[in-house]
Amino acid sequence: MKLQMIGCSHHATGVQIRERLAFNTAQAGVALDDLRKRFPEAEAVLLSTCNRVEIYTACQDPARVPSHEEMAQFMADFHGLPMYEIFDDLFARTGEDAIRHLFTVAASLDSMVVGEPQILAQVKQAYELATARESTGPLTHGAFQAAVRVARRVTLETTIHRRRVSIASVAVADFASEVFENFDDKRILLIGAGEMAAETLRYLQDQGGHDVTVVNRNAERARQLAEEWQGKAEPWERLDNLLTTADLVISTTGASEPVVSQARFKQIEAARRQRPIVILDLAVPRDFDPAINDCLGVYLYSLDDLEQVCRRNRRERDQELPAALHIIEEETARFMADLHHRATAPIITQLREGWHQPKEDELRRLFNKLPDLDERTRGEIRQSFDRLINKLLHPPLESLRSEAGQGPPHGLLDALKRLFQLKD
């Protein structure tokens, strides 16, 4: 049995190459069909995301698994690229390393943002697509089902997924979501046009936020952004009115001094009647006077506040990383032991069958010599013979199981074959 992986990821391959090697869902289906034609006995699963393109292949007969070169050639051919252009960007894993890699990817420990939850869904989709295209088999079934289980275990037993480390995710998930139950009925006001605002807005829209208003000193820029975010643009002069009705504000202007002073906000506060407002001030220098946080119903977070939480989350996540990696190691060892043990199954079956025939012959001879035995006595004798065989077989089978836990028990299998004259 052999399982291997070849592909590229954000760790060592630039986005230009990853883009050229990526497969969309339709392409992935076609690629799996092509693989099946080219390597009929190999199982295959293709995982393609923004940050990685990986093809997992496996076969019961190690000699029939496509080599890394063949897989690289397949990828190059599929995308119409010369192989020399991509070969150096690809990396490969075999056997235990491939399983460990798959588990690490599924548990989001190999992601660009460690702990991001999307990757598990992408792994599942890749497996489902391969199953639908009938390119999976016992090895890939076992490996991918175990990967999903391992990812869940890491999520349950560590806090690694709860520790967000990007400003936008902390702002939305750790603070805004704790103030508001949902965002689909909230008025979101975007002041300015910084890059951070775009990312935060993306998170909010993922959570259902859709009522977006954009204000910018440059009316044309405001219009463009409003179009981009499917919101509406308002003139800069209406800022106070908009702050009165907004529930969530993202501010990223390039102003050199605060856009909203405490005195200015006091007037807005009276009109708001203490309705809660979350202000994400992502500008440097700040757009909102920090003293505004003292107003009733105002939850003001500056870039510094959010970065502080990110740093702390990063520290705590790093502390959790060894525990998560320990789970990966434990599960990899368990999976490999199961795999190796499964590989011994034909020999065990032969061994049992090899002992079964002499037992039946002996019983027949004995019962012929003692024809007066009743059925109950015959049953007892038969049971005794079975127990004896099980007891005799127990030590070699236990040694085989124990050896399989350490790695492929080739030596022991050879010895058993020679000792008991078993055939492959």
Add this chain to the structure above:
Amino acid sequence: MAVDPTLTAITCAYTVAWLLEASRLFSRSAGRGLAVLGLVGGGFVAETCYLGFRTASATASPLSSSFDWCLLAGWLLVASYLYLTIYHPRNAIGLVVLPLVLLLIVAAALFADRRPIAPQPASQLWGAIHGIFLLLGTVTVMIGFAAGVLYLVQAARLKRKLPAPSGLRLPSLEWLDRINSRVVVISVILVAIGFLAGVVLNVAARGDRELSWSDPVISSSALMLAWLVAAALFEGFYKPARHGRKVAYLTVASFGFLLLALGTLLLVDTRHGGQRAKRLQRPSQTPAETAPVNASGGGP
């Protein structure tokens, strides 16, 4: 005083569940949520059976003693907790709700009278309305208190810009705010109906059954109702009080008035609910326990 093994077991289940909830502050555990649900669910089933048994074996108005009344209030709180926990499993609502349940059970076991109230056909309906609405009002005020406390804790954390502890998630301010606002209105309606039913009951009562209007339980209940009305009016006419900390303070303060009314019912020597001389002759679980006493109502 005899120790009631069923009540002790229920109290232990809820206490362990609360300790498990509190441990969310310090660590994260995979099976804790299920363990808490199992313990509270088990306690709830046991309490249901216990109350069912008391109803079945009552010779007078069932579940009308202050003992049963406290247990019923706790039972309703647990039911609300289970409902909320199933729909919001990650929120540590039990941290505040379970101590209230324990408070009611302990108060019932230590201070409440177990004797039911004698049935009075003429006023049975008003007595039932009085008891049931005050019971529901009490539970509503307690839920409001829990939501108010959680709101204040959550708001303080968010103002101080602190991330939530890893295993502990509190409900959002918006959700808590909604609960608080509703509780202010619903509790005043329930308590007002219960209180007015008590007034009708007392007006209809004759002779020895009639209570003095200056009875401490009536006074403290009237005070609680007055506060709830004031809180509802404040919230209704002063818009800023419909949101945020103000409404949370209102619900927390309402709980203070509820404690006063409950404390008066359970601790003060009064004829309300057949409480007179109860500390002189506290029956254990004997036939005397089920002997009815003369009284006019079931609640505080």
